[in-house]
Amino acid sequence: MPTNTFFHLPEEKQQRLLDAAQIEFSRHSLQEASIANIVKLAGIPRGSFYQYFENKEDLYFYYFATLRKNSERDLEKQIIAENGDLIEAMDVYFSKMIVEVLTGENASFYRNLFVNMDYRASRRVTDNLATGEEEKNRKQHCHKHRGRKGHAAYAEHLYQIIDHSKLTIETPKEFTWFMQTAMHAVFSTIVDGYRQQRENTAYDSTEAVKQLKMKLSWLKNGAYK
Known part of the structure; x- marks a missing residue:
């Protein structure tokens, strides 16, 4: 920061x-x-x-944090709007975000971000998209030393506001693992969307949204019949 x-x-x-x-x-x-x-x-x-x-x-x-700061698609707000339903909140939040990063005014920046992302960058981006942590640091005018501790505290907060009756997630650690899995689904969908755009100029970003919704449905319901 x-x-x-x-x-x-x-x-x-x-x-x-x-x-x-x-x-x-x-x-x-x-x-x-x-x-x-x-x-x-x-x-x-x-x-x-x-x-x-x-x-x-x-x-x-x-x-990157400033691009997200005015977003009303904050995951915490969406979880509350969906009465604690984590998967439904993620569906709404990330479906809108995918269209924005693929076709919005900052699509070129996002393309370079996601296509060239390494592990370290993915952790920073995950923190911001899933918890808004970079923006919280910005508002407090503090430097990066808060980083991981602040993220852990906010992840714990999200864990507290989700409806646990709908999930088999039983501990904050399991919640972290789940979010990592979900974010991989988001990132891979975005990267595939950019690949499709490169290969097909007529590619519609709603196809990426459909792909994400399918991945989230597998997380929610499983892939078995």
């Missing part, structure tokens, strides 16, 4: 950095992106960048 120095910048200067991040990370994967390009686009000295962010990964995941 950004340093406190970044949060004390005028909003216009903060936005210039985020606009530069949007351009660079939409053109290139995280690995290929260049801090030199970012500071040039933002019109700031390279040395200033390191007053605001530890490295390009810091900016990358902060930018």
Whole structure:
């Protein structure tokens, strides 16, 4: 997450950095992106960048968090709306999200994110999509040291608000394993959607939604007849 120095910048200067991040990370994967390009686009000295962010990964995941911050598809709210039904909440939340990442205005950024995702990145993205943890850190103006501890606490909160009568999940650890499985279903659907888009310009993102719904139905009902 950004340093406190970044949060004390005028909003216009903060936005210039985020606009530069949007351009660079939409053109290139995280690995290929260049801090030199970012500071040039933002019109700031390279040395200033390191007053605001530890490295390009810091900016990358902060930018990702800002894309999600105004989303009303927060999983916690959806669980409450579905009276604690975790699978139904995930169906609604992630079905909408998949259309957004495949066809929305930030589709190029998301494509680079998901297609080039490694294990470390997948953990950061999972934390944000499933728990909103990056955004909670942002609001509290705290640095990344909170990370995993904060995620564990929020995962425990989600575990408390789900309707356990509908699930065989009995412990917070089992809930974590389940969420990892579910997020793999989401990520693999998104990556396959990008592959389909590349091979077929007429590909409709609703096909990805259908694929996800089938995967979630297997999680809910099993694959056996």
